Amino acid sequence: MADAMREGTARGAGLAEILRDAGLYALVTLGLCIPIVSYRTDLSQTSALDLTPRWGVVAGLCGAIFALRLVQRMVLLRRDARRALTPAPRQATEAVDATPNAGQRISGLALPLFLGAALALPLVAALASGGLGPARYWIDLGILILTYVMLGWGLNIVVGLAGLLDLGYVAFYAVGAYTYALLATTFGLSFWLCLPLAGLAAALWGMLLGFPVLRLRGDYLAIVTLAFGEIIRLVLINWVDLTGGSAGISSIPRATFFGIPFTAGPNGFAATFGLSFDAMHRNVFLYYLILALALITNGVTLRLRRLPIGRAWEALREDEIACRSLGINTTTTKLTAFALGAMFGGFAGSFFAVRQGFISPESFNFLESAIILAIVVLGGMGSQVGVAVAAIAMVGGPELLRNLGFLKAVFGEGFDPNEYRLLLFGLAMVAMMVWRPRGLISVRMPSVALTQRRGVSGALVREGHG
Amino acid sequence: MSGVIDPREPVLTVEHLSMRFGGLLAVNDLSFEVRRGDITALIGPNGAGKTTVFNCITGFYKPTEGRLTLAHADGARHLLERLPNHAVNRRARVARTFQNIRLFSGMTVLENLLVAQHAPLMRASGFTVLGLLGLGGYRAAERAAIERARLWLDRIGLTPRADDPAGDLPYGAQRRLEIARAMCTEPVLLCLDEPAAGLNPRESAELTELLRRIRADGTSVLLIEHDMSVVMEISDHVVVLDYGVKIADGTPGAVRTDPRVVAAYLGVEDEEVEAVEAEVGLVLPSAGAEA
Numbered sequence: 058m059a060d061a062m063r064e065g066t067a068r069g070a071g072l073a074e075i076l077r078d079a080g081l082y083a084l085v086t087l088g089l090c091i092p093i094v095s096y097r098t099d100l101s102q103t104s105a106l107d108l109t110p111r112w113g114v115v116a117g118l119c120g121a122i123f124a125l126r127l128v129q130r131m132v133l134l135r136r137d138a139r140r141a142l143t144p145a146p147r148q149a150t151e152a153v154d155a156t157p158n159a160g161q162r163i164s165g166l167a168l169p170l171f172l173g174a175a176l177a178l179p180l181v182a183a184l185a186s187g188g189l190g191p192a193r194y195w196i197d198l199g200i201l202i203l204t205y206v207m208l209g210w211g212l213n214i215v216v217g218l219a220g221l222l223d224l225g226y227v228a229f230y231a232v233g234a235y236t237y238a239l240l241a242t243t244f245g246l247s248f249w250l251c252l253p254l255a256g257l258a259a260a261l262w263g264m265l266l267g268f269p270v271l272r273l274r275g276d277y278l279a280i281v282t283l284a285f286g287e288i289i290r291l292v293l294i295n296w297v298d299l300t301g302g303s304a305g306i307s308s309i310p311r312a313t314f315f316g317i318p319f320t321a322g323p324n325g326f327a328a329t330f331g332l333s334f335d336a337m338h339r340n341v342f343l344y345y346l347i348l349a350l351a352l353i354t355n356g357v358t359l360r361l362r363r364l365p366i367g368r369a370w371e372a373l374r375e376d377e378i379a380c381r382s383l384g385i386n387t388t389t390t391k392l393t394a395f396a397l398g399a400m401f402g403g404f405a406g407s408f409f410a411v412r413q414g415f416i417s418p419e420s421f422n423f424l425e426s427a428i429i430l431a432i433v434v435l436g437g438m439g440s441q442v443g444v445a446v447a448a449i450a451m452v453g454g455p456e457l458l459r460n461l462g463f464l465k466a467v468f469g470e471g472f473d474p475n476e477y478r479l480l481l482f483g484l485a486m487v488a489m490m491v492w493r494p495r496g497l498i499s500v501r502m503p504s505v506a507l508t509q510r511r512g513v514s515g516a517l518v519r520e521g522h523g
Numbered sequence: 524m525s526g527v528i529d530p531r532e533p534v535l536t537v538e539h540l541s542m543r544f545g546g547l548l549a550v551n552d553l554s555f556e557v558r559r560g561d562i563t564a565l566i567g568p569n570g571a572g573k574t575t576v577f578n579c580i581t582g583f584y585k586p587t588e589g590r591l592t593l594a595h596a597d598g599a600r601h602l603l604e605r606l607p608n609h610a611v612n613r614r615a616r617v618a619r620t621f622q623n624i625r626l627f628s629g630m631t632v633l634e635n636l637l638v639a640q641h642a643p644l645m646r647a648s649g650f651t652v653l654g655l656l657g658l659g660g661y662r663a664a665e666r667a668a669i670e671r672a673r674l675w676l677d678r679i680g681l682t683p684r685a686d687d688p689a690g691d692l693p694y695g696a697q698r699r700l701e702i703a704r705a706m707c708t709e710p711v712l713l714c715l716d717e718p719a720a721g722l723n724p725r726e727s728a729e730l731t732e733l734l735r736r737i738r739a740d741g742t743s744v745l746l747i748e749h750d751m752s753v754v755m756e757i758s759d760h761v762v763v764l765d766y767g768v769k770i771a772d773g774t775p776g777a778v779r780t781d782p783r784v785v786a787a788y789l790g791v792e793d794e795e796v797e798a799v800e801a802e803v804g805l806v807l808p809s810a811g812a813e814a
């Protein structure tokens with residue numbers, strides 16, 4: 058479609074053609090508007106249908122579409138003219154825009170910058186808002202974002218490195234959360250003991266999912282993993298004896314500072330360290346906990362990429378048949394990717410349970426999987442920095458909008474951007490598809506170099522077939 | 524099994540190999556041998572079943588019938604049709620290239636050669652566990668693997684491009700890299716599916732040089748090739764396939780003049796068949812039936 062369009066403009070489409078095209082779009086809009094928009098139906102008191110004609114709105118919509126299409130064609134025309142002057146250096150490969158953008162150029166600096174910002178956030182927030190209490194909003198937002206960063210990094214192993222499209226990642230998040238909740242409430246095990254157990258349980262489930270889907274590829278794999286996510290959720294709802302059903306599990310033991318509870322009593326955290334009690338201590342601790350977990354995920358992933366297993370994952374994404382011809386057991390390679398990705402999901406899940414103190418199946422619906430996958434795809438599959446940026450944008454973005462006062466002035470007092478989250482998702486996805494089809498950071502850094510490590514253009518990197 | 528091993532003994536023995544796809548018998552009761560230290564060529568017109576034979580040998584297809592035996596110099600024998608796909612490379616040490624190049628195009632040239640050394644590196648990294656903790660000899664093993672890769676890069680003349688993505692290389696270089704990648708698995712038998720396809724004469728000459736070198740270093744080669752100049756120049760033994768059936772088997776010189784081979788290759792064009800018939804002085808049964 059895009060190709061056809063470009064070809065069309067390349068042939069030197071005149072203004073008349075563009076006008077005709079925009080007119081066509083307006084006409085289609087009109088056709089769509091007639092049944093949907095043109096009459097507003099209200100039930101009157103006599104329960105008869107009142108039809109209110111709204112032809113003004115229809116005209117406005119058609120006009121808007123006409124104008125937008127006109128502008129789009131103009132912009133495309135200008136861009137193509139510019140492209141024609143500077144031919145792409147590499148015509149033989151796929152015509153995907155892969156020139157390094159600003160994001161890629163700063164990505165070397167990005168890591169220390171992010172790390173510094175993340176470490177300093179609670180302090181800065183406390184200083185800026187005058188005390189830990191008022192800084193709560195920022196610290197909680199930080200926790201939320203970091204949870205998604207961690208989930209994104211975990212899923213990145215499966216989707217970004219091994220190229221296996223997993224639409225049911227939230228299942229492992231749920232397994233981790235329930236493992237911690239059940240172990241802690243029934244056996245009274247501590248968080249630090251439950252954390253590895255939750256990771257192991259999730260990894261086990263990852264293998265369980267891995268086995269049946271090993272032979273599937275592409276769409277089929279996506280469908281089965283999606284179903285797996287739903288099955289886990291339905292099991293959680295229906296196995297009432299174990300999981301409490303839709304009521305969930307409440308009064309999960311809260312996080313302690315390595316055994317010292319965050320309470321006001323004489324044995325509490327504040328008293329032990331000679332501080333005055335503040336309920337926010339726990340949140341700050343949780344913030345640094347998830348930061349540490351996320352950094353561990355990142356560190357392990359970066360290390361794995363340089364080990365043979367990581368290279369085998371990427372090779373699997375590039376070409377599975379070639380892998381087998383080189384003696385790589387693709388079955389175990391895929392299973393380890395599933396298991397490790399799931400393990401990090403399990404860690405994040407048990408963190409979620411210890412933070413909330415309450416979990417129910419509702420927290421683990423498909424939308425969560427979709428958000429995590431969107432983070433990986435938007436970030437640029439396989440890129441750690443890209444995933445972090447995408448998580449901040451996807452999770453922090455709507456929050457940011459909420460705080461913009463002028464939006465309320467424009468859209469009315471009751472404007473809540475969270476209600477528009479899906480719309481924003483959609484817009485972000487479409488925008489990315491148009492401008493950065495390979496994600497924010499589309500350059501792949503090689504895992505090893507003979508002389509100098511140079512980024513590989515995203516146009517050459519395959520996205521996997523399964 | 525021990526004792527003196529004849530250096531001319533077969534490294535690969537194909538016995539009564541048949542491969543059926545639904546109603547199509549792509550390979551029909553094929554038997555031949557690849558002798559150790561030889562370059563054996565498998566030739567035949569398009570659709571003769573050559574790639575299918577390769578896929579059976581390398582474990583991508585399970586043959587409908589037949590036995591494929593691979594013998595190592597130490598006497599160990601592997602029945603290839605019983606091995607799982609990846610084990611054909613890892614245990615039986617058979618490596619291959621593909622008719623349509625299958626490189627890891629988004630990975631660098633060097634990375635491609637390291638992926639090929641997966642098994643030894645995996646062992647050195649303690650199956651990831653030790654490597655993750657930074658213990659054991661993984662670093663040394665990786666350095667050795669890079670050295671081996673570098674050796675092959677020097678041989679195929681791609682050392683300056685080691686850090687470029689494989690997908691960015693020109694076609695001829697990609698073909699050579701695929702061969703080097705297969706060689707990095709340290710195979711006993713190397714199967715090449717049309718390595719000279721799409722190469723210019725200079726690249727073809729470089730390829731024959733490379734294959735000679737591989738043979739000299741002790742790896743036996745099984746080669747599918749359409750470029751007869753390459754086949755005649757370097758192969759020690761030629762097996763000719765037509766419609767899944769072996770029609771000739773012998774030295775390049777003998778096969779070149781075999782009337783059935785000539786007919787199979789030229790069979791499409793009537794005048795040429797007549798010319799060949801006249802030259803060979805023989806009326807072929809198939810050509811006669813068609814006429």
Ligand SMILES: Nc1ncnc2c1ncn2[C@@H]1O[C@H](COP(=O)(O)OP(=O)(O)OP(=O)(O)O)[C@@H](O)[C@H]1O
Pocket residue numbers: 544547549567568569570571572573574575576622
């Ligand atoms: N997986 C398959 N399923 C069905 N038929 C197949 C399959 N693979 C090969 N064939 C058929 O088997 C026959 C032999 O194919 P093959 O690819 O082995 O020929 P080839 O000798 O390698 O030809 P070429 O020189 O064109 O590469 C062809 O008719 C092909 O269509």
Ligand SMILES: [Mg+2]
Pocket residue numbers: 573574575622
């Ligand atoms: Mg073929």
